[in-house]
Amino acid sequence: MGRALIIGAGGVASVVVHKCCQNSEVFEEICIASRTKSKCDALKAKLDGGKTKIQTAQVDADNVEELVALINEFKPEIVINVALPYQDLTIMDACLETGVHYLDTANYEPLDTAKFEYKWQWAYRERFEKAGLTAILGCGFDPGVTGVFSAYALKHYFDEIHYIDILDANAGDHGYPFATNFNPEINIREVTAKGSYIQNGKWVETEPMEIKRVYDFPEIGEKDMYLLHHEELESLALNMPGIKRIRFFMTFSERYLTHLNVLQNVGMTSIEPIEFEGKQIVPLQFLKAVLPDPASLGPRTKGKTNIGCIYQGVKDGKPVSYYVYNVCDHEECYKEVGSQAISYTTGVPAMIGAMMLLKGEWKKPGVYNVEEFNPDPFMEALNKWGLPWKETFAPKFVD
Numbered sequence: 001m002g003r004a005l006i007i008g009a010g011g012v013a014s015v016v017v018h019k020c021c022q023n024s025e026v027f028e029e030i031c032i033a034s035r036t037k038s039k040c041d042a043l044k045a046k047l048d049g050g051k052t053k054i055q056t057a058q059v060d061a062d063n064v065e066e067l068v069a070l071i072n073e074f075k076p077e078i079v080i081n082v083a084l085p086y087q088d089l090t091i092m093d094a095c096l097e098t099g100v101h102y103l104d105t106a107n108y109e110p111l112d113t114a115k116f117e118y119k120w121q122w123a124y125r126e127r128f129e130k131a132g133l134t135a136i137l138g139c140g141f142d143p144g145v146t147g148v149f150s151a152y153a154l155k156h157y158f159d160e161i162h163y164i165d166i167l168d169a170n171a172g173d174h175g176y177p178f179a180t181n182f183n184p185e186i187n188i189r190e191v192t193a194k195g196s197y198i199q200n201g202k203w204v205e206t207e208p209m210e211i212k213r214v215y216d217f218p219e220i221g222e223k224d225m226y227l228l229h230h231e232e233l234e235s236l237a238l239n240m241p242g243i244k245r246i247r248f249f250m251t252f253s254e255r256y257l258t259h260l261n262v263l264q265n266v267g268m269t270s271i272e273p274i275e276f277e278g279k280q281i282v283p284l285q286f287l288k289a290v291l292p293d294p295a296s297l298g299p300r301t302k303g304k305t306n307i308g309c310i311y312q313g314v315k316d317g318k319p320v321s322y323y324v325y326n327v328c329d330h331e332e333c334y335k336e337v338g339s340q341a342i343s344y345t346t347g348v349p350a351m352i353g354a355m356m357l358l359k360g361e362w363k364k365p366g367v368y369n370v371e372e373f374n375p376d377p378f379m380e381a382l383n384k385w386g387l388p389w390k391e392t393f394a395p396k397f398v399d
């Protein structure tokens, strides 16, 4: 059916590539392009020989000209951006210049400010509309599936959703004293930032990790979780009618937080460059270099993740509550695609989003967040492609 250019060759990209190859009817040909070509070649070597034809290329995704040349050469219908958030705008520029659709899993963030918001990418709306191209933003799990869950809840069970709590639990154990499950720089920037949530149309800011709750997760049990700022809050607040409050919680162990506090207290999580032996270095980038590579956690991680959303609202004037979630097992993911569940739960939805676009289910000119599309075919695809979901109409609430 189509050709996809996959940019990035890290943990998430590896899952996207595996899943595209499993889905060769839709992904007839893919090109894996990244900064370090050897990583693309290693992925190709693992998967070559199947029905999906694989090419590889070296590209600096910060450079629009290089991207344009690569896209013109490979001629994909869609670019799946699973590099880093810093590359979102250059890749969108290159898509516009070459007439190709776009999908990513994380919103743009400038290198020098740890503040992620959609304004930079939403500013591309008119240009994508005029070019007749679709850009799908934030199509991983959270953001991504959490938006699809929300659209599904609204479509089938609610007239108005008043409260959304997004709960992201990872009960996986990799056996290291401290490691991050995805790109350490992006992960630490996210968790050391101030928390925030949306209440009555306004952002309420909290200190980092100020709000803690304990929740008894299905199939995982009780975990400490903390309120974080998260990018889907911004788009869901606009796209869910009648919304009064949206919060995002993520679980962290005591051990993770102790390490993080120490690293923060000694300045290792700073993104301000410092002079070291005559060279400028960014402490957080140095920290990334000494921490375990998230890709290496796959074979060591045991346990499960549970990510889902709890909704409260009304249907036909009556109160309704609904909880929809996915439970994913780290070891099973590793058996299937050689990655742990964090990369898996991000890579599978990215493949599904690209499939939705190639099949024409999610094709409309402009720049969209996932909750703006029909959730039904995506929900069906989640069950088929490895992220089955469960639902209950009697959830335990977060206070």
Ligand code: NDP
Pocket (backbone or CB within 6 Å): 007, 008, 009, 010, 011, 012, 013, 033, 034, 035, 036, 039, 059, 060, 061, 062, 082, 083, 084, 085, 087, 105, 106, 138, 139, 140, 141, 142, 143, 144, 181, 182, 183, 186, 294, 295, 342, 345, 346
């Ligand atoms: P990794 O660090 O493992 O991989 C990033 C890849 O991008 C690497 O292969 C890297 O190349 C490549 N890259 C970085 N800069 C450039 C550049 N300038 N040009 C070309 N390639 C580049 O990250 P992950 O796979 O863990 O994460 C990928 C994305 O997924 C991130 O944006 C992350 O925020 C997002 N994510 C989204 C989630 C969701 O649920 N929505 C959850 C988890 C992650 P090199 O190998 O040379 O370093």
